[in-house]
Amino acid sequence: MAVTTGSSGGFVLAFLAAFGAGARVAVAAPGYPAYRNILKAFDIECVPVPVGPASRWQLTAAVLDTVPGPLDGVVVASPSNPTGSMLSPREVADLAVWCETRRVRLISDEIYHGITYGAAAASAAGLAPHAVVVNSFSKYYAMTGWRLGWLVLPPDLVRAVECLQQNLFISPPTLSQIAAAAVFDCIPELDARVAAYRTNRDILLEELPKAGFARLAPSDGAFYLYADVADLTDDSPAFCRRMLAETGVAVTPGTDFDPFGGGRTLRFSFAGAEADMVEAAARLRNWRS
Numbered sequence: 277m278a279v280t281t282g283s284s285g286g287f288v289l290a291f292l293a294a295f296g297a298g299a300r301v302a303v304a305a306p307g308y309p310a311y312r313n314i315l316k317a318f319d320i321e322c323v324p325v326p327v328g329p330a331s332r333w334q335l336t337a338a339v340l341d342t343v344p345g346p347l348d349g350v351v352v353a354s355p356s357n358p359t360g361s362m363l364s365p366r367e368v369a370d371l372a373v374w375c376e377t378r379r380v381r382l383i384s385d386e387i388y389h390g391i392t393y394g395a396a397a398a399s400a401a402g403l404a405p406h407a408v409v410v411n412s413f414s415k416y417y418a419m420t421g422w423r424l425g426w427l428v429l430p431p432d433l434v435r436a437v438e439c440l441q442q443n444l445f446i447s448p449p450t451l452s453q454i455a456a457a458a459v460f461d462c463i464p465e466l467d468a469r470v471a472a473y474r475t476n477r478d479i480l481l482e483e484l485p486k487a488g489f490a491r492l493a494p495s496d497g498a499f500y501l502y503a504d505v506a507d508l509t510d511d512s513p514a515f516c517r518r519m520l521a522e523t524g525v526a527v528t529p530g531t532d533f534d535p536f537g538g539g540r541t542l543r544f545s546f547a548g549a550e551a552d553m554v555e556a557a558a559r560l561r562n563w564r565s
């Protein structure tokens with residue numbers, strides 16, 4: 277286990293410890309853009325793998341079977357940003373076996389654990405002995421600006437991460453660590469926040485289809501709804517700019533997450549106030565009518 281400067285610091289350590297320059301690492305497309313940017317900065321080849329409704333927008337073992345060429349690593353996120361979809365415990369276990377048998381390093385981004393709307397998310401920590409688990413205080417614990425996270429490491433990577441950490445970051449700030457110790461006394465407040473996300477999600481699931489955004493990925497967790505808007509645009513950045521200018525509602529274009537189909541998708545975030553969800557949905561309904 278290592279304490280890191282947010283999960284971003286965790287990714288820097290994990291990628292440097294686990295992969296050499298020229299390694300090939302698969303990531304889901306759509307997926308969190310920092311994976312490919314950090315990998316690229318280290319001369320590690322990022323292999324974006326298209327995922328969609330057939331695998332609930334996740335990089336499953338069956339999807340990995342279709343990737344041409346050898347891989348050195350796989351990064352998964354469950355719940356995912358931008359789709360909110362999750363891997364089942366069975367799918368995590370299958371991924372673990374897929375990776376073990378091929379000596380592929382599994383990196384599991386579990387930053388949205390605790391923010392789920394049905395079953396709890398399964399951790400790779402108990403299912404994949406050689407996986408690296410990345411987590412942080414930024415989401416469920418709502419401490420984004422404190423830059424604090426942690427890695428659960430397999431024994432063979434502990435020393436390498438210690439050496440990298442001592443040179444790159446030394447340690448995360450002491451004040452953040454003290455604050456994080458106190459956050460464990462705030463669980464009822466944090467769970468109330470998750471309940472508020474659920475209310476926001478329910479509002480948008482009800483209202484967005486009325487505004488013409490009906491094809492939504494299953495938002496099992498996190499605080500996002502990922503919409504297929506192929507019937508409206510193939511230029512999501514222009515569409516989002518126009519939406520912002522004409523309604524004041526800000527959404528993220530899919531191109532941030534998906535180099536293939538991102539022009540035809542959008543990500544709505546529902547991390548804000550309930551009243552803002554109601555107002556945004558009303559404005560979008562008016563805009564589209």
Ligand SMILES: Cc1ncc(COP(=O)(O)O)c(C=O)c1O
Nearest residue numbers: 282283284308353357387412414
């Ligand atoms: C999937 C995912 N991983 C990691 C991060 C980065 O989090 P941190 O603040 O811990 O660096 C984010 C932030 O949005 C994210 O969505």
